[in-house]
Each structure stands twice: as structure tokens, then as C-alpha cells.
Amino acid sequence: MTAPAPLAITHLTVAYGDKTVLWDITWQATPGLTAIVGPNGAGKSTLLRAALGLIPSIAGDARFFGRKLEEVRNRVGYLPQRASVDWDFPASALDVVCMSRYPRMRWWGRVPKAERDAALGALEQVGLADLADRQIGRLSGGQQQRVFLARALAQDADLYLMDEPFAAVDAATEQAIIAVLRRVVAAGRSVIAVHHDLATVPAYFDHVLLLNGRAVAAGHVKAAFTPDAIARAYGGRLNVLEQAVAEGGLR
């Protein structure tokens, strides 16, 4: 008997007002490292947010490990877009990482030492242990992104949904982040990440979902990430560079 997929989406349809963003998406994630790729407005973030129940869907259903989200919430980690919060907020890097463990604590009093240590461990994994006490607004963009990564890791989940973990980070940070994600996957967990850079998809990810309002193609990168599928996902909107990647850059 095979284990149920970390994430299985069936007939998911989502609209903002009268504008439908996702049409009848049916997709099963494979364990491992998966990229969700598509042009701007393709509904990539929307897919993650609807699966997590953060926005209402018109129809359809998302199952995690074969169960409803409420039953397995502690097995599902989330990394939202960095731009979605106010980084001037009064909190240290450690405070933010500790937030992921709030469901395991009483709501008042001091953060228990075990939870604090778990959060520090997550900061260590992303190389930010030295900056644990720094206010988050005084971190660089790449460091902020890694704080969010540490917060997701500290959830100690089996599946991580990540909304653009590589957004606006420099090359060194990108390498550091992908190294962390590979370690996570090597430990038997799964990562589904919204990704923007077509050129790095084959190098970074095992599986891909090409999205453009509808699921255009999905599967192992070698099988699904073809020039034809990419062209279909991006329509006429592929720029010169992306065109080159789609046609020749796939080795």
C-alpha cells in the first residue's frame, strides 16, 4: 500500500470577486522537492493559500497526507511571502521563530525553554543564531527571508508550503536556502515552493507543477518541464531570456 500524497488537490476553483484565478485544479504532489511555476497572476500563491484555507474556494478540496488540514495541522508548515508583513514590527528574529511553536505552548507567561531551544536550533540551521536577538527590521532582506525559513522549519512539519522562498535574495543566500531545503527533503520531508526563476527549476527541484490558472503540466522535472509545456503555461508572455531557457537551457 502506498502512503497518501503529502498534498492532493481535487477540482479546486478559486475566484476573487468575479475574477476566477484558479480553474478546476486537480493535482497530487509527489514526496520530495516540488516547484510551482507559472507567469504572474497564474494563481501560484493562491493555490497555496486556498489549500491552507486562508482564502475561500468556490469548489474543490485539499487533502494533506490523505486527511483534512485540521486533523494534521502540525504536519504542515507554511512560509508566506516576505513582503506580506511589516518588518518594523517590534519582535526579534527569535521572537518570530518562536511564533511557529505557539500552538504547542500556553498562551501566556514566558516561552518554555524547550520551545525556545527548538527555535534557536532552527535559526542555527539557517545560519542566523548570532542574530537571534536582533530586531527583524534591522536584518537584511536575505536574513529576513531566512528568519521566515527558520520559522517554517521550527514547525517541525512533514510538508512545507513555501511562497517564494527565494524572492529578492542574493546568490549566496539562495544557495544557503536550497541547501537547507535539500537537507529537509533528505530527512524524508516534502517541500512545495512557488518559484520564479525558470532557469534554476531543473537544478533545484525534483518535481514541478506548471500553472496558468489551470494545471498545465505536472510531474518529474525531466518529464513535465518541457519547452512545449513551459510555452503553454506562459503563452505569449515568455520574455527573451525565458524563451532561451525553455528552448535550450534544459540540458
Next chain:
Amino acid sequence: MTVVDFLRLDLPALLAAILACGLCGLLGSFLVLRRDSLLGDALSHAVLPGIIAGFAITGARAGLPMLLGALAAALLAVFLISLVRRVARLESGAATGAVFTSFFALGLMLIEATGARSVDLDLDCVLFGQLESLVWLEAQGFASLFDPAALASLPRQIFLLAAVSIVVAGLVALLWRPLHLLCFDPDYAAAIGLPARGLELALNLMVAAAAVAAFEAVGSILVVAMLVCPAAAIRLLTDSYRAQVLGGAALGAALGALGYALAGPVPAALGQEFALNAAGVIGTLGGLMVAGAMGLRELRAAFRKPEIISG
């Protein structure tokens, strides 16, 4: 001025000012952190029709019916704001502004229509409160402070304020961490299974309750000022959540005390004939304080060593 004079004339008003301003200062931090300070403005105005309805139904200026009416009005306003935002797809400031001004205007009409006006629930009271009219005529001296019978005759606004303050302070302590996360990243709070909608509702109800309890004493203008000014001033000076929330409450309370003293007792002690509107003085001080905090922040930044940010 004798001790008895102080107890009779100044203590109740001073207490009311400290409680009202401290309470609003405490909750203000959450509004400022959520970047939703206008909501405090909205709720403190939107409660008016509920207060008047509570008054009209019971025919008396009793605390509880007016509080319940106000909470119902606040709930309705919050619901309408989110509805207008969604259906009309207006930006949140426009939706908030449209709803709360309508509610406030409806309240003003209700004041006329229900005859509340004749029982001094008039526009002046709504806007400026009636801090100076809070008196404790039963006070005979310090001994009265320990005499239950005398204490029971303190103005009822003080009891309402004290009760709401205790409940709100208790709830804030109990919800300390979830509120922190709710203010920072509400989506994440929902994603990890915290009851984000419920917390939001609890916060809005606390603001509405504070607005009602405070409004009779200090008026709606001062409620708005105290929901924003202390929290905004502290926001400019600290990077700590604890210092932000507790500091907002302390600064609010201090402003209430100082503003009240400067309005009446201090000029009187100096032999001056004039007295100022206490709510006006407190509100003005609030604005000055934000300006002061801005200056302090600039000054601090000028002297701070530049921090190296890399990676």
C-alpha cells in the same frame, strides 16, 4: 484646597481620566501594530447608536444596557466594514470611514428622536465627556476611602471603567502571545491553527467596550486620541512588544493624570481663576507627546553608531 475638597471634586475625575486613558493606551498598541488605528476611531464612534438605543430601551443611563447596545453596534459596524470592503471592493480606509460616520450620524439623530437629549446625553457630552461633573459628595475625609458605603457612592462611570479595565487587562494577559502573532502575521496565525478570526473579534470587542466605558467620562474625541497617541509615541521609541503594550498603557494613564491636573487643579493651586476643559488638555498633550517622541527618535538616530547590515 482641603483633603475633603480633593476627594469630593478631583479624585473621581482623576480616577476616571487615569482609567480611561490607561485602558485606551493599552488597546491602542494592538491597533497601531496592526496598522489599523482608524478602526479605533471607527469603533469609538460607531458605538453611539447602540449606546442611545440601550438608553432608550431601558429609559435610564445604566451602564450595562448601554454597554451591551454599544457592543452590538460595534459588531454590526465591524461586519459592515468587511462587507463593504468585499462587495464594493473599496480600500479599507474608505469602507471604514463610510460605515463609522454613518453610524455616528445615526446616533446623533437617535439622541434627538429618543429624547435622550433631555437627560443630558447631548452632543457636548458625547464629544467632550463630562469629566468635571464626576463628583463624590459622600467623601468626608481619608477614612471614606476605606468605607464601603461611601465608596459605593462613587460615580457609576468609575465602576464601569474599572470593571472593563480589569476584564481587558486580564484578556490581554491571557491572549498575550496569540495577539502578538495576530498583529504581526494574521495569515500565518490562521495557517498554524490559531483562531485568528476569533482573536480579531475579541480585540475589536475589547476596543468597543473600552470606547463605551471611556466615552461617558472623557468623550469620544479623547477616546480616539488615547487609542492612537500613547501607542504611536511608544511605537517610535521601542522595538519590544512588552514595552510597547505596557508602555502604551502607562503613558496613557500618565497623560490622563497630568492632563487633568493641568486643566484645573494646578491653575487653581497657583491662584488662577481659569480652568480648562480636561479632555481638551489631555488630548493636546497626547499630540504633543507624539511630536516629542518623533524628536527623540531623530535625536537618538543621530547619535547611534551605524549598524552594519550584511548578507
